[in-house]
Amino acid sequence: MPRIFSTTLLIAGLMAGGSVLAEGEGKHETHFQKWAEKLELSDDQRAELKQLHGEHMPQMRAHHQKMRELRAAERALDPTAKDFIKRSRKLAEERARFQVKAATTRAEHRQQMANILTAEQRQKMAEAHKQHRQEMKDQHRGDAKGHGRGGGGHMKGKHGKGHD
Known part of the structure; x- marks a missing residue:
């Protein structure tokens, strides 16, 4: 799990710079520029990555919001209630289904990004x-x-x- 999380962060960092680059925020713009230079991205690749990120971010925001809601619902359960275990299990199952969906979305995004990069850039x-x-x-x-x-x-x- 940590490897997936780290890779996602690395990709998100690269991608986040792309969308924020358009908004002109310095910190993220610098981060994107650093990776763009390190990977020697072409102008076309930069544009493709920005577009990909723009399409992916609404999904990721929705995923994060859904997880926050599920965690809040779990915390809100009354452990003294007679149906506590049943309700807790139901929320856990819903969270597990959602995590599979989110992981699949992240994998699709990674694959799309990898298809934009060259083999040498992927290696770097x-x-x-x-x-x-x-x-x-x-x-x-x-x-x-x-x-x-x-x-x-x-x-x-x-x-x-x-x-x-």
Whole structure:
């Protein structure tokens, strides 16, 4: 799941820059420009990616809203109610069905984007993704420069034995 999420974020970051680029917001425009330059996108590719993103974003916004609603409905359930388990299961099943639909939509989007990029560009993106994933792992472990949870008191070993 984290790999799918990371890839989606990477793609979303590239794509988000495209739509925001049209709106002229600096932070996202810079992000898109960075990736466009790193991948050496042609003008046609940039235009295609912007169009693809414009078509995909309303779906993704709807997916996010639906998930927020389902989570809110789950939190709103009264655990002391007689039908709590039944209602909880029904919401969980609905959320699972919806997650399959959302994952399929994301996969379709990834495939469409991959079809716009050349093999070399896809390779560059995969390498950048791999590097980003490693940086996030290092940061989470506290191995990155000044980031993460490292430092004194960080738990070591099984079951926290070996505190500093």
